[in-house]
Amino acid sequence: MKLFDVYPILDIELSKSDGSYVFDTKGNIYLDFYGGHAVISIGHSHPYYVKALIEQIHKISYYSNSVYIYQKNRLADLLGNISGYKDYSLFLCNSGTESNENALKIASFHTGKKKVIAFKGSFHGRTSGSLSVTDNYKLISPFNAQHETVFINYKDFDFLEEKLKNQDICAVITEGIQGVSGIIDPGLNFFYKVASLCKKNNTVLIIDEIQSGYGRTGSFFAHQLYPVKPDLITVAKGMGNGFPIGGVLIHPKFQSYYGMLGTTFGGNHLACTAGIAVLEIIQKENLIENAQKMGKILLQELRLISEIKEIRGRGLMIGLEFDFPIQDLKNILVYQEKVLVGTSNNAYVLRLLPPLNINENHIKLFLKKLKNALVYLFGKKNGK
Template sequence: MKLFDVYPLNNITPVKAKDCILWDENGTEYLDFYGGHAVISIGHSHPHYVKAIQEQIQKIGFYSNSVQNPIQEQLAENLTRISGYNDYKLFLCNSGAEANENALKLASFHTGKDHIIAFKGAFHGRTSGAVALTDNPKIVAPFNAKHSVSFVEYDLEEIQKIIHEKEVAAVIYEPIQGVGGIILPTDEFVQKLREICTANNVVLIADEVQSGYGRTGKFFAHQHSNIQADIITIAKGMGNGLPIGGILISPEFQASHGLLGTTFGGNHLACAAANAVLEVIEQENLIQKADEMGYYISRALNRYQRIKEIRGRGLMIGIEFEFPVDELRKNLLHKHRIFVGNAKSNIIRLLPPLTMNKAFADKFLQALEEEIVSHS
């Protein structure tokens, strides 16, 4: 049997990793400036993280959610302390797609409505239970004719018009669009959106699957806008590579048995990994470091020619060029041994581990400068 070929793969096989460095089977060293779509938050194979997983798997491993699990309760307490969402509740699942699916389901149950507003360029996982929530026409396909989605620009008048015309359960937005090209709505837009949702009994969902967990210099990216969302979805950096996701839920929502469900969500091993991630983030002050390193990299990029725009916050950075970046990205990987991401045809996307330091940053910046000069 062969693998179902839906992802382009680099002909590189990592066999070892530590912090921001990977090694392949030939001993070749690579700098990881992408972290598996922002999955690696505290660096590869962090010793505290590895120890926590080893200790847990020797005890009970993967047992899931049909018994009391004090590790889940510890995770909820840690998230409360570090996120600032003191009176919210936590529901655990396995991935960002599942987190967003449950968030939309919960919003629909809570409001009795069935229409969703999302933003053009958004990516909220492959499925939402009702619809594939991305405006890519190759992917969008209704799963339930009762539910529908409007994809809009960052246009408050259009949002208000849809709310007045349809039974809108929720507005879901990414504080920073990742797949969409590191696009940020303004803080003023987000604040007004919060007001509109509150006034019209519409649930505001902040999709922090990629932008959360300290990556932007605050624990959640929407906190830069000084608002609270009704539901926050989390996943990627949550387990540092071990699958786990979740939603933080406002106290306005009432829980009942059978309302939401999951098979593997909140299992002991995933929770042990997630607790270790939060402990490292706190102990090593990684939120502040992400802010400082993001500023360092972005400021350095300002001197480079042929860069059209630098977007993002902290260590979630998009570099938009005046030319297609496919060759540039390949050269960074194969000549300079540096993994980066991309978005659209002309954007390099940086999502390195939050343990990134200036030496790693300077190596990337030097390689990028060389490639820009050679491309001129």
């Protein structure tokens, strides 16, 4: 049996990792400035994280949610304290797309409505409900297209207000910063206006922090730079540092009943142990502050590179837009310079999502490799 094709696969096989580096089976060392789709938050193979998982697996790795799980409650307490959302409840699941599915379900239960407003360029996941609020026709099958979603432009507040007044809208969903579309930050006015309109029209506001959360932007959540408080916040990716886990932070106004939400694997002993270790390391090593500091240094240095047309993002969630498609540049960075970076739905944008514990030496090394790749690329184009 062969594997079903999902992604374009890099011709490298990784065998081990350490901090901000990964190693392939041929002995090559790669600087990781992508973190496996922003998943690696605390660095690869962090000793404290590894020790916590090993110790837990020797005790009990899994039992269902039919029993009391201490680790689940400990994770909720830690997340509430560190994020600033102590009064919210936490529902745990296994992935980002499940987080969004459940957030949409909660909003629909709460309002009794079924339509959703999402934004053009959005990406919220690959399961049916999440795909229905994802603006990418290539991913949406006829089955997924049955949902009733209105897609609007970020700045079209008049249209948003009209739809909220006149339609059967249960929720507005938006990313803290759009990642897959090429690192698009909608900014202060957007969040303030959307939150105000949702409140005015009794519409649930869901902010998807799956890629932009967990300290990546220099605040725990990207939206916390602005004076807004969403009804539901979805998380995953950096939450488990590679161990599958996701969740929904739920405003206290939402009522639950047994059977409303459920999961077989979500909130299990091992997943929660991973989530606890991540938060303890983020707190102990001041990784949110580090992301903010390293992000400022990296952005400052990137602005000196003339080949970059536009730089977007905050903290360690950065998009570099060039005036040429970046696939060749990415290949040179990976295969020649041995640095891992990401692409996006915008063929001209390179995505940088390194672990939050990078230091200035990692930044210097990355900048050197990027400059080398650009020199090689333009030399090749000029026949040199």
